[in-house]
Amino acid sequence: MEKALSPSSFPQGTPLDHRYQGEHPVRTLAYLLRPDRARLAGAVAVFAVRHSPLWLLPLITANIIDVVVQQRPISELWWNAAVLASMFIVNYPSAVVYSRLMSTTIRRLSTTLRSALCRRMQELSIGYHSRVSSGVLHAKVVRDVDTIEESLKQTAEVGLGAVTTMLGGLIVIGIRAPAFLPIFLVVVPAAALLIRLLRGRLRGRNETFRKEIEVLSSRVTEMTSLIHITRAHGLENTAIHRVDGQLDRVRTAGFRLDLLNGRVSSLAWNVLNALGVCCLIGAALVAYYGWLPVTAGDVVMLSTFFTTLTASTTALMGLAPTMTRGLESVRSIGEVLQAPDLESNDGKREIAGVTGAVEFRRVGFTYEGSAEPSVSDLDLAVRPGETVALVGPSGAGKSTVLNLLIGFIRPTEGAILLDGIDTAGLDLRTYRRFLSVVPQESILFAGTIRENVAYGLPDEVDEDTLRTALQAANAWEFVSRLPEGVDTLVGQHGARLSGGQRQRLAIARALIRDPRVLILDEATSALDGRSESLVQEALGRLMSGRTVFVVAHRLSTIRNADRIMVLEGGRIRESGTHDELVALGGLYQQLQPGHAA
Template sequence: MNTALDHSYRGEHPVRTLAYLFKEDRFKLVVAVFAFLFKHSPTWLLPLITANVINIVIGHRPIVELWGNTAVLLALLLLNHPFHLLYVRCMHGAIRRVGVNLRSALCRRMQQLSIGYHSRVSAAVLQTKVIRDVESIEQTSQQASDMGLSALTTLVGGLVVIAFRVPAAIPVLLVVVPTAAFLVMRLRTRLREDNESFRREVETLSSRISEMTTLIPITRAHGLERDALHRVDGTLTKVLRKGLKLDLLNGSFGALAWILLNALGVAFLTGSALIAYYQVIPITAGDVVMLTTFFTTLTSAVTSLLSLTPVISKGLASVRSIGEVLQAPDLEHNEGKVKIDSVRGEVEFRDVGFSYGEPGEPPAVTGLTLRAVPGETIALVGPSGAGKSTVLNLVIGFLRPTSGRILLDGRDMETVDMRTYRRFMSVVPQESILFEGSIRENVTYGLADVSEERLTRALRDANALEFVERLPAGLDTVVGERGARLSGGQRQRLAIARALIRDPRVLILDEATSALDSRSEALIQQALARLVAGRTVFVVAHRLSTIRNADRIAVMRDGGIVEVGTHEELMRLRGVYAGLQQAQLA
């Protein structure tokens, strides 16, 4: 399913990329094309059969010829249904499979891309690529196959019939039909431009309405309802004027396109009739009807092909957009590295430096040397921008040092398969992340066959069991998107339960109590005390009172460590840490 990851997209024309994506379904695409030829054949055979019927009637030819032509047409019409289903199964099935494969490949690649990449590219952009860009490719492929095959088979089939029946008409049609299609397209282009102008006005109105609804509390509080309505009314008036102008233009250009196409059809009919009347070339009355019908049909086919250009351009742009993610080089590489099956919890930084690579920005971490022994709690404190979060991401392995080394139990982390290391790690972030599911599913996320006893113990140790048992559905209560049905303290206690149930050897706490009220903070501090026992812990805390009992406190500034010690040692030192304490107490 995920062969889309094996392809190189960089610098390649998107048409070639599409050909690669459909590579596995080549046979089905060939079957689909032949099925379409059969199902669509009445479109370009009907004018020929109509001409035959007219000639049979006018020439009083044997009635059996009438029944023969009718039987052929009915047979082709009846075959339309099974061949159409075969076409849909093969063509649309291939397109749907490509869409599924692309979405799967994008999701896999997002799991492989580094956290640095995800910090630069917003989640909304990636979501758009997975949903909208893939949808655009599916729609482009479907429209190009449905409309494109329809137009091409009509065009080729019609020209073959005419070449067989009235070959002298081919040069005329090859000149007149493209000219008519070009003129019609020019009128449609003007209509598109005016529609785009109206669309922009509607978007402005949407923005105004959104702004008005957001500001309703302020508007009502200051008695500014009249002013708010006046702003919206002004935009509504513009939309009204643009809409009426657009309707008139659409009506005018639509009528002109209709008149032009039909006038050319009348001219072609008259010319064909005169040629038949004076026998300039030997054509019958039926041939005149056939040629006139084909003129309209072929013109519509060429117009359809021309109208596919913007649709195909949009689809190819989406192919390029998806290729940017599938070919992004910023990956976390784990293949071929050492898989570990146990962790003691010794983490050592040796002269570690890290830079995000932004021009003009100083390194986020520089010259960092620090060793955490198994079971030790190390707190990182310091002003905003000191490098604390970068250090946590280095411990997790989201970031890799640009200089120096980080050792895990004496082994260079560059040589370790980080996926196996993270099985022995848990993270409790500042904002707990829950997904739309039950409490049971959120706490046991990624674990199989978790016993009720183990789950209950983790919830109890996290001080979460008391509120879970009060919920109507208990463990099966659905928490809502991002845990919206729970309070901040409840969400954080579930995050701690999720960490406890994994029994990690290395624990990361990133300001886990910074946004909570005093009661929730007290419950969570009790839960954290149980969580950190016997584990190597790296903790970042905004409130210094929460890390007083840490084994060591590392004070950071400008990406480096300026002080290390216990709370009492650092207070006696009267340095940076003491100053931070005094500032918070003040």
């Protein structure tokens, strides 16, 4: 059995080391296919054998006709039949070998590119990901690589077929009827170009039809997404009328395209066959009057080759759009593989442990393109095990502080110290092993509860450890009631669970990692009263003995913090405990409408 391909079997550095920007995509493809040079050469050789009947059959047919017409020895008939039979016999095994060689090469390339894209996306900075939508990156991993795959397949199948047929046919003509070779070299490309031009008229109508289909898709998507609003306001007929109008335009565009397609196809067929008949008559006249040494078999061969070579030339010309799409996808992938906005950790100090002391020293940060800093002159020293809450109006800089703390962005001024060490010199990947984040919307993937809670841990988690974490997160009470317990699938983004259940699983995930630094970003803001009570109790266990940074609007989440830092305009305006700040009667007091902070 053939060994399965896996990303780990590929040269990991190859796709990322190439200079994509400014490089012609053909050279890039040649570079990416370089490890499979021998396999590709073998595939081309096997394909030539597989495809040989297309250019040898007219010659064998000519030989058999001449045997009959000229009454040659019957043994020549059997020899030609044997050659023909052998070509058909080797066709199947050669087709299988070619498919294995070419498929292995193309699948290896696509898997390598997808692996490289995923690895590069993990290396790109959070700033890059905030600028480039996930949908665009998803399209590059799936659609662009798929386009390259299809382009290579079609170019290999159609292109090699056309090239081998043309070369084989021209060689046969050059040997059997050399006087006709110059005519073929001129007339065949001209005929193919004429047919190509006729079919080119369809491009505009195809484009029109495609655009109408895209508009229809947009209208249907819009209708389905707004169906609740449509029903609520009794606008069903309006929605149907919008779609029906677009359906009429699609029908009209499709009808016109079909009519033009019929006309062009008929015209192209007539032109090609008329030229073929001219070739047949011309060769017959040459043979009849003896102007050149041409046999009856040669007449049939030349007529057949004219049609075959014209079809091959037309097929080569028709590959241009497919090849263009594939090369454009190579450029598109190169934009990610050589994007310069990377989080650089190579060569920096790795850390094996964290106590949780964090210090901001006159930290400032200004986003690219912004005139005003989001954070400026931030001085904050946090002791191990201390809980610090960050509050302030929208745009005060709270999220920026958290992003600086996680290392998603680097300070443009000042420094952030972890246990007295400047984080600018640390490998942030090793630091984040000791950090956990519980966001407002917990992030779960479409796996089991076990897989989500133990996500990222190097070793398999035993049942007792898993259960302890779930119990501490107040999650065991609902997990134990599920039919499959911890092996229950949670659905895409945890869709089969409630918001409170998802949040408690996020807390269990943080607990099982035993972080030294904990970040709670609006961890209870989207929950109802019952869920908030359970989550708050679980958070209390999670926060114990750890350095905690809390961003929240609800008073219940922050009132017990050791310190509350009130931010405004990226600066700390007030600092103290809840009671101290309430007594101060300043900005903190103004931020509290009822029970909100």
